[in-house]
Structure formats: structure tokens, C-alpha cells
Amino acid sequence: GNSVTQMEGPVTLSEEAFLTINCTYTATGYPSLFWYVQYPGEGLQLLLKATKADDKGSNKGFEATYRKETTSFHLEKGSVQVSDSAVYFCALDNYGQNFVFGPGTRLSVLP
Amino acid sequence: EAGVVQSPRYKIIEKKQPVAFWCNPISGHNTLYWYLQNLGQGPELLIRYENEEAVDDSQLPKDRFSAERLKGVDSTLKIQPAELGDSAVYLCARRGRALPYEQYFGPGTRLTVT
Numbered sequence: 001g002n003s004v005t006q007m008e009g010p011v012t013l014s015e016e017a018f019l020t021i022n023c024t025y026t027a028t029g030y031p032s033l034f035w036y037v038q039y040p041g042e043g044l045q046l047l048l049k050a051t052k053a054d055d056k057g058s059n060k061g062f063e064a065t066y067r068k069e070t071t072s073f074h075l076e077k078g079s080v081q082v083s084d085s086a087v088y089f090c091a092l093d094n095y096g097q098n099f100v101f102g103p104g105t106r107l108s109v110l111p
Numbered sequence: 112e113a114g115v116v117q118s119p120r121y122k123i124i125e126k127k128q129p130v131a132f133w134c135n136p137i138s139g140h141n142t143l144y145w146y147l148q149n150l151g152q153g154p155e156l157l158i159r160y161e162n163e164e165a166v167d168d169s170q171l172p173k174d175r176f177s178a179e180r181l182k183g184v185d186s187t188l189k190i191q192p193a194e195l196g197d198s199a200v201y202l203c204a205r206r207g208r209a210l211p212y213e214q215y216f217g218p219g220t221r222l223t224v225t
Binding site: 032036041042043044045046049051091096099101103104 | 151155206218
């Protein structure tokens with residue numbers, strides 16, 4: 001079946017540090033890939049997405065590239081801010097039939 | 112796109128009591144999801160609707176959970192009777208209109224069973 005694996009948290013960084021959160025997936029066919037962010041007390045918000053191999057999703061300074069050969073979709077940001085502190089979820093979808101989330105990675109950014 | 116509306120935001124009940132959660136996506140969005148999110152974990156699908164039909168309820172504990180989506184618009188998720196282990200956040204989501212079918216979430220209802 002389809003599944004998503006993420007690096008375990010929590011991840012603690014200083015402001016302006018470089019961020020990488022690893023995500024790998026197992027799926028049949030060519031799933032779409034997503035990163036969602038959840039701020040304290042809120043629902044999940046779509047952060048970025050990619051639909052095919054080598055696509056790069058980007059938003060708010062975050063980027064992730066769909067790597068078919070390594071079945072990965074790692075999230076990166078060059079300079080994190082305190083306001084980026086949240087839980088980040090990697091997810092995949094197979095043509096609307098099977099949306100699967102990873103366990104989430106908590107990020108804490110210290111001033 | 113406008114957001115998904117859920118109510119209540121918070122609910123505290125005693126075990127064995129019933130509880131209901133309500134969700135309203137934008138009219139015209141045929142696909143609606145209910146998820147359960149335990150603390151420190153990702154969302155887990157409970158049920159997926161296509162219009163009024165529940166097309167995937169394989170993860171819904173049917174002995175105590177029920178859901179309905181009359182007229183294919185808003186939806187209600189019910190637990191009766193609630194157990195201590197049901198304490199969690201219940202999320203509702205709708206699907207985007209075209210590929211890649213991202214999902215848009217409501218703020219969730221945080222349930223505490225005492």
C-alpha cells in the first residue's frame with residue numbers, strides 16, 4: 001500500500017538556519033506529493049505541491065523537488081524564521097483515491 | 112479558495128456521552144473527508160464522501176461512530192457513546208477541483224473525553 005515516511009522530530013534550529021525535513025514515499029504509479037503545515041491550534045494548510053518527476057514546488061521560501069528515482073520529496077528552506085515553528089506533514093495522493101499523510105515533523109525555531 | 116467551516120472548535124464531554132461534529136465545505140465541492148488526528152500524529156482517514164455517498168468508510172469504527180451527508184453539502188460526524196480514547200482532533204476536508212487534488216482543511220474540533 002501507499003505510505004509516507006518522515007524524519008523524526010522535533011527539529012530545533014536557530015533563526016536564519018538552513019532547514020531540511022526528509023520525506024520518502026512508497027506508492028504505485030505516479031502519485032502527487034504535498035507538504036502541509038499545521039500551526040498550533042489550527043488545521044492543516046497546504047504549503048506546496050508537485051505532480052510529476054523533477055517538479056519543484058515552492059511557497060513562502062520553502063521548496064521541495066519530486067525525485068522519482070529516490071522516491072523522495074524533501075522540504076528545504078534557506079533561512080528559517082521564528083514564525084516557521086509548526087508541524088510539517090508530507091503527503092501523497094493517487095489520483096484522488098488514496099490520500100496518505102506522514103507522521104509529521106515538529107519544527108521549533110529559536111530567536 | 113474559501114475555507115472549510117467546522118463547529119464546535121472545542122468539546123469536552125464525559126465518557127459514555129454522545130457527541131456530534133459539524134462540517135460545511137463550500138457548496139459544489141463533491142468530495143468531503145473526515146479525519147482523526149491524535150496528538151503528535153498525522154491525520155487518519157475516517158470516511159470519504161462523494162456527494163451523499165460514503166465511498167470509503169473502511170476505517171470508521173462503526174460500532175460507535177456514524178456519519179451523514181444529507182444533500183451532499185454539509186456533514187455530521189457522531190460518536191455514541193464516547194470513550195476516553197476518542198480524545199483527539201477531528202478534521203474535515205474538501206478536495207480541490209482538479210489534479211493534483213490537494214485537500215483543504217477546516218480548523219478541526221478538539222474533543223476531550225473525561
